[in-house]
Amino acid sequence: MKGKLYALTVAALILFVVGPSTASSLDMPLEGITPGRMKQLFEDLAAFTDSAPPSVTRLVFTDTDMQARKHIKQLMTDAGLIIREDAMGNIFGRWQGSDPDAGVVLSGSHSDSIVLGGRYDGTVGVLGAISAIKALREAGFKPVKSIEAIMFSTEEASRFNIPCLGSRGITGHLDPSILDSYKDENGTSFAEAARAVGYAAASAQEFADKTHWKRTGLKIDAFVELHIEQGPHLEAEGFDIGIVEAIAAPSMIRVEFTGKGGHGGGMPMLQRNDPSMAAAELALTIEKAALGTGASETVATVGLWDQSPNIYNAIPRKVQLDIDIRDTVGERRDSVIQTAFDSAAEIAARRKCGFSTKTLFAYPPGTGDERILNAIENASNKLGLSSKRMISRGYHDAGLIAQIAPTAMIFIPCRDGLSHHPDEYASPEQIANGVKILALTLAQLAGSPSSEGKDEL
């Protein structure tokens, strides 16, 4: 009976606390979030670049990145946040809530860029989270759960040829050997580069261990990532906001076929084992397999085709295909990968070619959490902004965090769907809309007692 009474009390509490708190969260004045302020924030951060404006080149752990990190930490301090960093360089800025035992409401993205990238990829989520929290503080909001802004370390693959190292470290989806074995173009590994700038651990394993959420004590109640869409849909369809309910599970596989080569004139057709013909067969097989799932979410792209030699009158000796395969359903994507690998073996045997197959990465899909999705939707409606639910086929740190905590993303439109490009652009107004929605979402999520806390009542 005591248990039942507790349960009833909890239920009443939830109705009481969530109800009014949500309502008041949505009435928050957000005067600090203006297009002008957003414009200035992005101009300031874009100054940290190793290439000429409007492009941004900011590879992780370079001098330029370290200056940008210092700048971001200053913004966090100015917003009243308490900063901590983990072993791999993920930066957290904490606003303490009234319930010290509750999981945190976490929001952020990355600030590193590709070579000759743009100003908005990632940075919208970092500057957005800091701005949203600052605006909530200024509005007098009192969070129950702590709210944290996060800057994930090295989301881009630009320097070490592998993406999302920071969020992989947090979630435990990291093979630590990568931190030693993957090198930048100067032959420097992540571990070496991290140590050189002061993020130190004795070994790759220790880097990973010391970043893992279980070791750092990171307890996430909800994670929200604000990001530009990097696609044309919102702009084309005239929506202000995308509510991302799934992040496709991307993968990259590599298939190589080899043969003895030879002169294009000299070698009779029947004596050939031409790897380009094997590759052509495989490409069509993969296309058929992707179409064959019947789901529009299944996509496969033979993006890279490198044959060697590559001159008109030589039979190639080697063809390398790098293939992107994505799906919102992990098993369905994996079935296309399996078809590709099985077909490669069959084609190679039939054509007497050598072959090798390799999965370079295969992330799990990220599924949006309905509670967070609803909070985003409430915020959009309150602000009179139009929104649509959508999926992200691009990958983000949120895709990894979704493996360990309730997660969702907020997309804002970007011009022409262009990203990873110097002309990447989101207007100050669009950014301000996104940050306001983020603020109201964080307020809704942080204003109520933690669901984990409830279990402990």
Added chain:
Amino acid sequence: MKGKLYALTVAALILFVVGPSTASSLDMPLEGITPGRMKQLFEDLAAFTDSAPPSVTRLVFTDTDMQARKHIKQLMTDAGLIIREDAMGNIFGRWQGSDPDAGVVLSGSHSDSIVLGGRYDGTVGVLGAISAIKALREAGFKPVKSIEAIMFSTEEASRFNIPCLGSRGITGHLDPSILDSYKDENGTSFAEAARAVGYAAASAQEFADKTHWKRTGLKIDAFVELHIEQGPHLEAEGFDIGIVEAIAAPSMIRVEFTGKGGHGGGMPMLQRNDPSMAAAELALTIEKAALGTGASETVATVGLWDQSPNIYNAIPRKVQLDIDIRDTVGERRDSVIQTAFDSAAEIAARRKCGFSTKTLFAYPPGTGDERILNAIENASNKLGLSSKRMISRGYHDAGLIAQIAPTAMIFIPCRDGLSHHPDEYASPEQIANGVKILALTLAQLAGSPSSEGKDEL
């Protein structure tokens, strides 16, 4: 009756002249053709190079090529030959025969090289012809027909991206506009480069006209080209000599497919018009068409595959295929080209891709002349060298000369079939064998009255 009498007289003359002359031709001492002398000749010529030995880089009309030409003209002079050059830089060295009205017995090849080529491609035919004529002179041979050594100008496509300009000019298989429009990497055309070194004509058309055999009065009774095999067959099968009875008709076609591209993650399969998939279909169609002729002489190679962009997660916007198609029967080759073009159109229409097709070149096949082939065979037998009849899938100036005159080629083995490579090699003994056979072949052909001359009796 007078005609009949003449004909009978001619027949008797032929039996008389060809018989003994051939026999005596085959008994010629050829003491000047020794491995040691051959070794020296090739070392001397290889010194004219713009890259480090053992590689040879000798692009037409460079300072190095002009020095090599001077050297070759000196060798011709030393052999007692009278030199003339045509408007496009083809160099002829003439040994006057006793019948000034007879067509010439012509032999030679080219001395230009690719970048980082070897010592023997082409040069075996040039130095071989000069050495063969010199040896015949020294042996006291008296030719009825004149014998000429020739160095064809710019057989390699290395500088102006198009091969055999000299022999095309001679035979009239030259689109003169090429001489202005095709440029080297510095933007210099053939016409500009030729004028700069003293081969002058007022216009591209005039270059071509002044080189054409009808304008220069070149009357060829027979043409023989000595060359390294550039393939592995003679060496692998242990033959000393290849008697080339056909030169495959090579062609190069280019097919481009275009599509709208897009992000590999973002674009649903059904909305794509992926040019790499169109290219894969076409590649397999061409392979099938080549196999479908049922002739081992039909070969087709998708040697160059360039897609743009070429990264794993982007649908390409353009794929360019450069395809080599060859056959000893021109019509059969052309049917494969036609299938390729028809299929490209069908595939592009079905996949909603843009496309373009282009024939970059399509030479006619060269058919060996039985009289010359027999003369080569006689010479081989006389010298106790093993020979086989074979085809050349590689292209040579002989392929063009065969369009206007009786032609054949003599192949000598080369190590590992390697050519267009710094390690290209034929031994001094193998070269000496080839040059001796060439000399005895020229003697047989030049010792008898010209067949054209006979018609005029």
